[in-house]
Structure formats: C-alpha cells, structure tokens
Amino acid sequence: MNDCLFCKIAAGEIPSTKVYEDDKLLAFKDINPQAPVHILIIPKAHYDSVNALDETSAPVVGDIMLTAKRIAAEQGLDNGYRIITNIGEDGGQTVKHLHFHLIGGVKLGEKMC
Numbered sequence: 001m002n003d004c005l006f007c008k009i010a011a012g013e014i015p016s017t018k019v020y021e022d023d024k025l026l027a028f029k030d031i032n033p034q035a036p037v038h039i040l041i042i043p044k045a046h047y048d049s050v051n052a053l054d055e056t057s058a059p060v061v062g063d064i065m066l067t068a069k070r071i072a073a074e075q076g077l078d079n080g081y082r083i084i085t086n087i088g089e090d091g092g093q094t095v096k097h098l099h100f101h102l103i104g105g106v107k108l109g110e111k112m113c
C-alpha cells in the first residue's frame, strides 16, 4: 500500500486547497504557510526527491518550473519569489514525495540556510 501523503493528495484521497492541476502536476496551498503565498507543486507520479530522478523523469522538473512561473504571475508575485526543493534529512525534507515550494508575497530573507 502506498502510504505517501502527497500521493494521497494527488489522488484526491486527502483534501487540499488546489491552485492548479493538469494530468501530470498538482499545485496546492501549503498547510503551514511560511509567507503570504506558499504553494507546493508536485508531480502526480511519485518520486522520493530530486535524487530519484533520471534522464527519463527529469523533464518533470521543467514542467514544474514553468507551472511555478505561471502560478507566480497569477498570484501577482511581480516583484519576485523563491522556489525551493528540500532533499533528504540534511535538506530538511519531511514529505518524501518530490515537491517544490513556491514562496512569495513578502521580501524574503537573504539567508539561504
């Protein structure tokens, strides 16, 4: 049985506040927002993280980036925003399904870590 939280959200088994959806991707609001705009963009297919990608699956990241750009424009983030993906324990990844944080709506701190 797939016990992955974001797979369940992608399947509609756990509710989310959807921002965008197509056949491959889903974007929804982060349940614990770190900024006025905090949206998670995920592939519907399960990959643990960037580390699980290969030459065949890597194009999903390009799709996610273009989707992030469109969502950012729709959200009015004309002055900039940040896209983050955490990988593994030291990267602070808590949900082991590839996801990108789209964060903005405020002047973000300069510190990266």
Ligand code: AMP
Pocket: 005, 016, 029, 030, 031, 032, 033, 040, 085, 086, 092, 093, 094, 095, 096
């Ligand atoms: P990360 O720490 O990079 O793995 O990010 C996981 C993110 O998922 C965190 O920002 C959480 O707030 C968010 N999150 C956890 N559960 C949910 C949920 N049910 N719906 C929306 N966001 C969630």
Ligand code: ZN
Pocket: 004, 005, 006, 007, 008, 045, 046, 047, 096, 097
């Ligand atoms: Zn998953």
